[in-house]
Amino acid sequence: MNEADTHNTSDDAREELVAYLDGELDPPAVDLVEKRLADDAEYRRELRQLQVAWDMLDELPKPAVCERFTQTTVEMVALSAEKELEEVKEHQQRRRPWIWALAGAGALAIAGASYLASSHWLSRPNQALLRDLPVIEDIDLYKVADSVEFLEQMDRKGLFAEKGLFDEETGNAP
């Protein structure tokens, strides 16, 4: 490729000249190019030659598109659309059992979680009653005691061995 190095115009000046021809310069840059064109014969010559070379591109024959191009293109696209539709259907069919399985598993999980939550929260008062049942059964005895320390002494002496009022390891009431 013969680069146009035989011309004296610098790369920057040539860029400005081409952009000038393409209408891509702002007004101050246009003024600068036009001022140089007025003063520089070589710059004017380059401008003319660039323009002539540009105009010669019009010599290229306009491509005559095959008559059937539009038809074959549309047919290709129609076939592609059909295939696309089939693929979507197949995909949906393949996904359907999974969707039902996932939906069922989800429903079961929700039901289980609901049951656990409700049984936990709703039975709290009963759980407390159950836990305190040994105390409730002997409430009349405990009423006569003055303090917890006294009851602990009684327990250590085995008075409540059967009842198991205090846990032997932790010392906590059941």
Add this chain to the structure above:
Amino acid sequence: MALSDTTSQNYELRDPDVRLMLQVRDDDAAAFEELVVRYQSRLMTVLEQLVHKREQAEDLAQEVFMRVFRARKSYEPGAKFSTWLFTIANNVASNALRSMARRREINVAPAQDAESQADPLAQLALAASGLMPTRQLDHAERAEVVRLAIHSLGERQKLALLLSKFEGMSYAEIGETMGLSTQAVKSLLARARSNLRASLEPYMNEGVLPGSANGPE
């Protein structure tokens, strides 16, 4: 949505082809056919110069339209339709050219003699000036001279030149199509036009071209 509603609406209002593409997005087959009719010659003009073979250019143009169709559901008007279309064309052509280059590497070309390896433009000039030095080149020959001059450009210079000349794209639009900055397009086009001028200069200077009203002084 990546694009602002205002941008999309602006392109929709200003560009009738954007409106057609939006109809294609809604599965309007007639709108797609209309776009094919409107753009097939324009695409072929660029693609044929890029790949140098008409049949291959037609195949690539169809591939471009196929990609347009496949991309319809995700289409959002973020540029003129032609800019979007030629961005796809640029990708398709680049892939094809890379593929062709790989094939050339594999299929080692048979050795050619020195004459046939010479610059075809120079050969054409020699033939034209040597055999009939004063005659004017006819239209077919002028077209061949220009075709060879374009052929001698690098791929990017060629595409930028073709988009500028035949699509009338601005530097910003060419930049968007080719993934370049506006400044890079400015430099690229300056080099392309300078190289084109250098290739065609022998014909311009010798005045062998007919209709030399536009020719050098």
